[in-house]
Amino acid sequence: xxxxxxxxxxxxxxxxxxxxxxxxxxxxxxxxxxxxxxxxxxxxxxxxxxxxxxxxxxxxxxxxxxxxxxxxxxxxxxxxxxxxxxxxxxxxxxxxxxxxxxxxxxxxxxxxxxxxxxxxxxxxxxxxxxxxxxxxxxxxxxxxxxxxxxxxxxxxxxxxxxxxxxxxxxxxxxxxxxxxxxxxxxxxxxxxxxxxxxxxxxxxxxxxxxxxxxxxxxxxxxxxxxxxxxxxxxxxxxxxxxxxxxxxxxxxxxxxxxxxxxxxxxxxxxxxxxx
Amino acid sequence: xxxxxxxxxxxxxxxxxxxxxxxxxxxxxxxxxxxxxxxxxxxxxxxxxxxxxxxxxxxxxxxxxxxxxxxxxxxxxxxxxxxxxxxxxxxxxxxxxxxxxxxxxxxxxxxxxxxxxxxxxxxxxxxxxxxxxxxxxxxxxxxxxxxxxxxxxxxxxxxxxxxxxxxxxxxxxxxxxxxxxxxxxxxxxxxxxxxxxxxxxxxxxxxxxxxxxxxxxxxxxxxxxxxxxxxxxxxxxxxxxxxxxxxxxxxxxxxxxxxxxxxxxxxxxxxxxxxxxxxxxxxxxxxxxxxxxxxx
Amino acid sequence: xxxxxxxxxxxxxxxxxxxxxxxxxxxxxxxxxxxxxxxxxxxxxxxxxxxxxxxxxxxxxxxxxxxxxxxxxxxxxxxxxxxxxxxxxxxxxxxxxxxxxxxxxxxxxxxxxxxxxxxxxxxxxxxxxxxxxxxxxxxxxxxxxxxxxxxxxxxxxxxxxxxxxxxxxxxxxxxxxxxxxxxxxxxxxxxxxxxxxxxxxxxxxxxxxxxxxxxxxxxxxxxxxxxxxxxxxxxxxxxxxxxxxxxxxxxxxxxxxxxxxxxxxxxxxxxxxxxxxxxxxxxxxxxxxx
Numbered sequence: 001x002x003x004x005x006x007x008x009x010x011x012x013x014x015x016x017x018x019x020x021x022x023x024x025x026x027x028x029x030x031x032x033x034x035x036x037x038x039x040x041x042x043x044x045x046x047x048x049x050x051x052x053x054x055x056x057x058x059x060x061x062x063x064x065x066x067x068x069x070x071x072x073x074x075x076x077x078x079x080x081x082x083x084x085x086x087x088x089x090x091x092x093x094x095x096x097x098x099x100x101x102x103x104x105x106x107x108x109x110x111x112x113x114x115x116x117x118x119x120x121x122x123x124x125x126x127x128x129x130x131x132x133x134x135x136x137x138x139x140x141x142x143x144x145x146x147x148x149x150x151x152x153x154x155x156x157x158x159x160x161x162x163x164x165x166x167x168x169x170x171x172x173x174x175x176x177x178x179x180x181x182x183x184x185x186x187x188x189x190x191x192x193x194x195x196x197x198x199x200x201x202x203x204x205x206x207x208x209x210x211x212x213x214x215x216x217x218x219x220x221x222x223x224x225x226x227x228x229x230x231x232x233x234x235x236x237x238x239x240x241x242x243x244x245x246x247x248x249x250x251x252x253x254x255x256x257x258x259x260x261x262x263x264x265x266x267x268x269x270x271x272x273x274x275x
Numbered sequence: 276x277x278x279x280x281x282x283x284x285x286x287x288x289x290x291x292x293x294x295x296x297x298x299x300x301x302x303x304x305x306x307x308x309x310x311x312x313x314x315x316x317x318x319x320x321x322x323x324x325x326x327x328x329x330x331x332x333x334x335x336x337x338x339x340x341x342x343x344x345x346x347x348x349x350x351x352x353x354x355x356x357x358x359x360x361x362x363x364x365x366x367x368x369x370x371x372x373x374x375x376x377x378x379x380x381x382x383x384x385x386x387x388x389x390x391x392x393x394x395x396x397x398x399x400x401x402x403x404x405x406x407x408x409x410x411x412x413x414x415x416x417x418x419x420x421x422x423x424x425x426x427x428x429x430x431x432x433x434x435x436x437x438x439x440x441x442x443x444x445x446x447x448x449x450x451x452x453x454x455x456x457x458x459x460x461x462x463x464x465x466x467x468x469x470x471x472x473x474x475x476x477x478x479x480x481x482x483x484x485x486x487x488x489x490x491x492x493x494x495x496x497x498x499x500x501x502x503x504x505x506x507x508x509x510x511x512x513x514x515x516x517x518x519x520x521x522x523x524x525x526x527x528x529x530x531x532x533x534x535x536x537x538x539x540x541x542x543x544x545x546x547x548x549x550x551x552x553x554x555x556x557x558x559x560x561x562x563x564x565x566x567x568x569x570x571x
Numbered sequence: 572x573x574x575x576x577x578x579x580x581x582x583x584x585x586x587x588x589x590x591x592x593x594x595x596x597x598x599x600x601x602x603x604x605x606x607x608x609x610x611x612x613x614x615x616x617x618x619x620x621x622x623x624x625x626x627x628x629x630x631x632x633x634x635x636x637x638x639x640x641x642x643x644x645x646x647x648x649x650x651x652x653x654x655x656x657x658x659x660x661x662x663x664x665x666x667x668x669x670x671x672x673x674x675x676x677x678x679x680x681x682x683x684x685x686x687x688x689x690x691x692x693x694x695x696x697x698x699x700x701x702x703x704x705x706x707x708x709x710x711x712x713x714x715x716x717x718x719x720x721x722x723x724x725x726x727x728x729x730x731x732x733x734x735x736x737x738x739x740x741x742x743x744x745x746x747x748x749x750x751x752x753x754x755x756x757x758x759x760x761x762x763x764x765x766x767x768x769x770x771x772x773x774x775x776x777x778x779x780x781x782x783x784x785x786x787x788x789x790x791x792x793x794x795x796x797x798x799x800x801x802x803x804x805x806x807x808x809x810x811x812x813x814x815x816x817x818x819x820x821x822x823x824x825x826x827x828x829x830x831x832x833x834x835x836x837x838x839x840x841x842x843x844x845x846x847x848x849x850x851x852x853x854x855x856x857x858x859x860x861x
Binding site: 356357360365370372376510542549 | 598601603650651656657659660662663664667668670671674675677678775776777783787816817819820823824826827830831834
Binding site for chain 3: 095115121
């Protein structure tokens with residue numbers, strides 16, 4: 001297995017390591033803060049991911065800011081302060097489709113597929129958007145033939161049989177829906193794949209299959225997968241690096257073993273341990 | 276100087292009518308948060324009712340009262356058919372439904388009364404309104420204009436009192452604030468919905484009769500442009516704001532009067548539309564505003 | 572109905588179906604651009620000016636009318652999208668433009684003002700309109716199979732996540748809006764050269780109702796819903812004796828009825844898949860192998 005992404009831990013606020021510019025990091029988030037009116041969703045979050053395959057996880061109680069973090073990373077939300085860099089390039093505040101073209105793709109909490117398009121079309125739509133050249137893009141709008149192959153590959157990779165490709169989302173099981181979502185997210189060959197609660201609602205067998213799938217995807221696509229999850233067993237078994245968030249702040253990070261023994265994390269989840 | 280004051284008076288009179296229509300509209304729209312496009316048709320229908328009331332009774336007061344009651348009843352029916360079934364659905368549906376009902380009303384009027392040809396209020400009575408003039412200082416104010424202004428002010432004040440003080444008003448204000456909470460508190464939202472539309476439509480009815488008394492002729496479609504202007508005023512003044520609708524209505528009347536006095540009369544209606552475009556480009560209000568930020 | 576009257580009826584019906592399809596485009600994306608009467612008017616006036624006063628070739632004039640209408644749609648919708656107007660506000664915005672155009676036309680003496688624009692050369696024939704209709708229908712069928720068509724459906728389903736997958740949302744919407752505007756302008760041009768006399772007041776609320784209600788009635792999920800709705804509400808009043816003068820009431824009442832009972836309209840997404848499934852069952856039943 002490749003070297004686990006050892007991201008630097010920079011403590012909140014004060015010690016900002018200014019030597020990180022073009023950095024060799026696939027993703028680098030610096031001092032990102034997000035306020036919605038009076039609510040602080042993210043506060044001074046710093047994290048970095050090395051290039052290369054692997055699976056990271058973001059965990060934390062509900063409302064910790066995990067999905068907001070994803071929204072910032074995928075360009076849905078502009079941070080109030082701070083910056084986000086992809087491969088050294090500052091992409092803070094860039095529109096979602098521009099960020100997508102720089103290799104960031106994602107899924108969403110709950111199932112958000114296009115209800116009136118077949119599974120294949122759902123994946124097909126996301127294929128080929130990574131190509132930025134204008135002329136090809138215009139023809140692509142109308143024909144989309146090159147995308148057929150990308151979409152077919154993506155769907156086969158995640159393990160969807162062809163018989164379900166032409167079905168509508170309403171006709172699929174949750175497991176199949178999750179697969180379609182992931183296929184849609186990988187068809188552009190992203191190098192950063194953000195999965196928001198990919199295993200929610202799955203049974204034990206399906207969860208274990210999901211773990212296998214994630215590991216396989218990371219290796220085969222050579223991408224870094226970041227998952228938000230609440231199932232601790234799953235996280236511990238599949239992630240090689242974990243960030244813990246609470247109240248919009250990054251509480252701790254490290255390998256599963258380090259996290260399990262981190263007092264801050266234990267306190268956040270279980271309350272103060274009386275001595 | 277004479278012309279300026281004259282335009283002011285003309286503008287104020289028209290403005291009072293606009294205010295009347297706008298107050299009814301903003302009440303319905305603001306409280307129910309439903310796209311309600313039947314206001315103009317109700318106005319037109321009440322105007323016809325008032326015409327016949329006037330012809331049979333010879334009394335302006337009865338005509339106005341008929342307009343008010345007729346408007347309220349008609350509004351009640353429209354609400355039952357098109358607002359109630361579609362509450363909470365996406366914007367297109369109530370919009371099309373209320374527009375459809377408006378079309379039906381207008382067509383019924385057209386088929387019943389002279390095939391839609393403009394018809395005038397009984398001249399014998401309205402001429403009195405035209406003829407009696409106060410003409411000092413080279414200013415002309417007809418009795419008709421005074422009547423409109425007085426009745427409009429009276430009705431708006433009455434409505435305001437009703438909304439602020441009465442038990443019905445309390446229900447309306449509660450629903451305007453939060454329909455969901457109101458229903459939890461046992462407020463019959465359907466009943467409030469009906470009352471609000473009836474109330475707003477009664478004002479439209481009054482406006483219809485007042486207009487009938489003072490314009491050369493009415494036809495089934497003369498409420499359409501008025502409705503749009505009421506919408507523009509509501510946008511400008513904020514949904515559900517009665518004082519805003521009054522001020523907005525008077526302001527629009529003044530703007531139109533001055534513009535048509537000093538520029539060309541035929542562009543008069545253009546201002547409301549331009550106002551709408553500008554407002555929506557710069558500062559959309561509430562329900563009619565920007566897309567809410569969605570959470571993914 | 573006499574042959575001439577039938578000829579006229581069919582020609583106008585087809586023209587209105589084109590306008591309905593033009594209006595269907597933005598509505599099917601859940602975008603309430605109701606400027607169709609404005610685009611229709613632009614197409615009508617622009618093409619008429621070119622044929623009457625500049626003796627231009629009809630096809631070229633039609634094309635110019637369509638392009639002008641497309642530009643109008645581009646202007647209105649760019650503004651509206653930039654400001655991120657919500658549903659009903661969008662409708663008011665686009666309608667304001669259409670109405671403002673009507674008032675301006677009423678005051679422009681060059682195009683005849685309220686008296687209207689007369690003397691338009693009679694160019695539109697039933698054959699032309701039928702051909703154009705077939706091409707347009709084929710175009711819509713094709714659209715559903717292209718990426719743009721899928722994007723249109725995706726935008727209707729869940730607009731907010733579409734750009735997250737690399738789609739330039741605003742540009743895509745504008746393409747569809749402009750297509751709708753151009754088709755509307757084309758229909759307007761055909762209309763002008765058939766009725767030979769147009770007035771700004773022809774292009775007001777009544778026309779909007781006549782175009783919009785049938786497509787809501789027919790269903791906004793599929794383009795054949797728009798065609799079916801316009802056809803049904805256009806033809807039935809002709810078939811039932813005595814219904815002709817109640818045409819508009821019939822249209823409006825039918826629409827309200829459908830909205831209450833079946834809000835998605837007559838033809839929905841499910842209608843097609845259900846029809847396809849039953850057709851397959853039927854076909855299988857006839858098959859000798861059972």
